[in-house]
Amino acid sequence: MxxxxxxxxxxxxxxxxxxxxxxxxxxxxxxxxxxxxxxxxxxxxxxxxxxxxxxxxxxxxxxxxxxxxxxxxxxxxxxxxxxxxxxxxxxxxxxxxxxxxxxxxxxxxxxxxxxxxxxxxxxxxxxxxxxxxxxxxxxxxxxxxxxxxxxxxxxxxxxxxxxxxxxxxxRPEFKNLLSGNLSSRGELLCADCQRRREKNPLRVLDCKVPSCQDAIAGAPVMSDFxxxxxxxxxxxxxxxxxxxxxxxxxxxxxxxxxxxxxxxxxxxxxxxxxxxxxxxxxxxxxxxxxxxxxxxxxxxxxxxxxxxxxxxxxxRGPQPGSVPDVFIAPLGDEAIRRSFEWSCALSLADIKTEADFSGKSLKALMKRADRVGADFVLIAGDQELQNGSVVVRNMKTKEQTSVPIDKIARQIKELITKKIRNPEASSQKSE
RNA sequence: GUGGGUGUAGCUCAGUUGGCAGAGCAUCAGGUUGUGGCCCUGAGGGUCGUGGGUUCAAGCCCCAUCACUCACCCCA
Structure with missing residues (x-):
């Protein structure tokens, strides 16, 4: 690898x-x-x-x-x-x-x-x-x-x-002074500082080696010069x-x-x-x-x-990330084809949408919807397609409503704006 | 560049004096023919970082190497 x-x-x-x-x-x-x-x-x-x-x-x-x-x-x-x-x-x-x-x-x-x-x-x-x-x-x-x-x-x-x-x-005058001061107690300085003392004595000042700290304890400070x-x-x-x-x-x-x-x-x-x-x-x-x-x-x-x-x-823990507003759970080939259409339309309408085209069982789809944190799940199977509607499930309240296919985007948008206004009140209560 | 610690499943880690590779979580499937969180059952998943060596036998011992990590140093 x-x-x-x-x-x-x-x-x-x-x-x-x-x-x-x-x-x-x-x-x-x-x-x-x-x-x-x-x-x-x-x-x-x-x-x-x-x-x-x-x-x-x-x-x-x-x-x-x-x-x-x-x-x-x-x-x-x-x-x-x-x-x-x-x-x-x-x-x-x-x-x-x-x-x-x-x-x-x-x-x-x-x-x-x-x-x-x-x-x-x-x-x-x-x-x-x-x-x-x-x-x-x-x-x-x-x-x-x-x-x-x-x-x-x-x-x-x-x-x-x-x-x-x-x-x-x-600064030059101070450098000279400091350099002279340090050489008088050069024994105390670490190997690095021995070198620094000549090249750039200022750098000795922020050395963290204890013996160097002792050495510079009485050294002149820039602000006095x-x-x-x-x-x-x-x-x-x-x-x-x-x-x-x-x-x-x-x-x-x-x-x-x-x-x-x-x-x-x-x-x-x-x-x-x-x-x-x-x-x-x-x-x-x-x-x-x-x-x-x-x-x-x-x-x-x-x-x-x-x-x-x-x-x-x-x-402080993970920062809030992006979670989908809607998860589309289609059942069967026809519903999967249609869900592609819906997911594009919803995403293009600025609704955070996640669709699952895998054809897995509804249980598996629901599990995934839960895991990604979707607020609503749009469920569509043969029954729904036949009467031209889909089921919209609110994952928090478990409420389910039937929504005509041509009104999906508008309905979802309405639900989301309602959700944005409400949870503020409910989350304040819970604290 | 110098020192210490750690490398085993996707993640967190057990693994005894060298003797069949493990758990929890996660994933997937089933229990429930179309409904998530909890529960139960099962399944998949491994070059034990890598390469050598010792040994009948190495995750375990030895050497090397790489990576991660903490500190020195330096800096944001």
């Missing part, structure tokens, strides 16, 4: 309800915040990611699906979307139409990591990016938007972590979050894994998954557009891990 690729997965009907809910909620919410959807290729030139994400990141070093394309060019399945969105913003000259662009995209990303709970080699993200606005209020607005997305999805037990990474004016502009920016973000009553944690250890981030960095974590607990992350990347050959342009954005949200939603 040929099996699917390691770390990839099939999304089956039993969880598609959760996916649809997340995507629909996102589309509605982001539209009200002024975002437009874009759709981009999943394949890009490798160079794009090397330049944007950073040569020395784990993603670029060892996690990308890269292979030769045409004309000596290497291609890569995108490991994240921000680089592609920025590329499109530049290439399509969107900044010339209006430097301010609020864009979002939903789709698969690919990273060759070891699979784990909440971590897949093909995973799905919602990416939202705002170009052309320097105001810290936009940073805060993105967090507000995320917060309300999770609220609408009824996902709670979340914490918002924020930090400021500084900017090219103040922010330049005046960065400090004011960070303060505004915090004030805006306070104003919207969004609880947050200032996390000096929060260092994004991608090189392009500056100033605001944030991550939203859940307690409902395993150790892969980040459901969203993002921040400001003012230098990226220019670094990719575009105009100097501020930008800020985030990514949401859809797979992880689905995992959380599914913990």
């Amino acid at each position: 040929i099996q699917l690729v390691r770390g990839f997965k099939d999304i089956l009907p039993d969880e598609i309800g959760a996916w649809n809910r997340i995507e629909k909620t996102t589309a509605d919410l982001l539209a009200s915040f002024g975002f437009s959807e874009i759709r981009l290729p999943i394949l890009e030139k490798t160079e794009l990611f090397r330049r944007s994400i950073g040569e020395m990141t784990d993603i670029v070093e060892k996690e990308m699906y890269t292979f030769p394309g045409s004309r000596d060019e290497m291609l890569t399945l995108r490991p994240e979307a921000t680089a592609s969105v920025a590329r499109a913003y530049i290439q399509q000259r969107l900044y010339a139409v209006d430097p301010i662009q609020k864009l979002y995209t939903i789709g698969p990303m690919f990273r060759k990591e070891r699979p784990q709970k909440g971590r897949y080699r093909q995973f799905y993200q919602i990416n939202a990016e705002v170009f052309g606005i320097e105001s810290p209020l936009v940073d805060a607005q993105l967090i507000v938007m995320l917060w309300s997305l999770f609220k609408r999805l009824e996902i709670f037990n979340l914490s918002v972590h924020i930090n400021s990474l500084g900017c090219p004016a103040c 922010l330049c005046q502009a960065c400090a004011r920016h960070f303060d505004s973000v915090k004030r805006a979050l306070n104003q919207q009553e969004i609880p947050y944690i200032i996390n000096h250890r929060l260092v994004r894994g991608l090189d392009y981030y500056c100033r605001t960095a944030f991550e939203i974590q859940t307690t409902q998954l395993g150790t892969q607990n980040a459901v969203a992350g993002g921040g400001r990347y003012d230098g990226l557009v220019e670094a990719l050959g575009g105009p100097s342009m501020p930008a800020v954005g985030f990514a949401v891990g859809i797979d992880r949200l689905v995992d959380i939603l599914l913990q």
Whole structure:
């Protein structure tokens, strides 16, 4: 048997309800915040990611699906979307139409990591990016938007972590200071951090090895070394979050894994998954557009891990799926032929219809009707055909009525609308 | 990339010191010639992940390999 690729997965009907809910909620919410959807290729030139994400990141070093394309060019399945969105913003000259662009995209990303709970080699993200606005209020607005997305999805037990990474004016000095501070207690650091200390000392800050945590306990924190502009920016973000009553944690250890981030960095974590607990992350990347050959342009954005949200939603049991309104149970060859006609007509009239053409016994048909959860069953045998009618059975009340064949669609529609109004009252009673 | 755990029916899992491959659920059929859920009866369904090895004999022991899973790491 040929099996699917390691770390990839099939999304089956039993969880598609959760996916649809997340995507629909996102589309509605982001539209009200002024975002437009874009759709981009999943394949890009490798160079794009090397330049944007950073040569020395784990993603670029060892996690990308890269292979030769045409004309000596290497291609890569995108490991994240921000680089592609920025590329499109530049290439399509969107900044010339209006430097301010609020864009979002939903789709698969690919990273060759070891699979784990909440971590897949093909995973799905919602990416939202705002170009052309320097105001810290936009940073805060993105967090507000995320917060309300999770609220609408009824996902709670979340914490918002924020930090400021500084900017090219103040970060280099801090890096040097930190590096010097860490080398004074280099003995304590784990092997990875020994390496990081020189290449990118910021990454030592979010190392989880206990001895490293001890080593950095007294280390300087970025927020004490922010330049005046960065400090004011960070303060505004915090004030805006306070104003919207969004609880947050200032996390000096929060260092994004991608090189392009500056100033605001944030991550939203859940307690409902395993150790892969980040459901969203993002921040400001003012230098990226220019670094990719575009105009100097501020930008800020985030990514949401859809797979992880689905995992959380599914913990609460299956999400409501689609069940047929009507099940057609024909008896005998003539009835089966006619039921084909009826099922087409009903489906085309927007009635969710399921017909069984197998010719099995009525008992078997009824069992199947019950299993698929149909509200009504349309029974047609020789008797009914002779007098030009069919039997409609209400599966809940067991009521059966005879309906003339030429009035099937209208009758069913009437029954369904009645059902939609009634069960609300009855389900409230039962609670 | 590194470590731990697990692979037996569609699903969840038993399987004793190595000795005929099992249960529950699900499916299908019958009990009821044309009426679902409950009940009863029966049936189908297996390369015991894969490949080697030890043995008279391997689901069980040994080696390798693959997959799943959890954690490290990294991140959404």
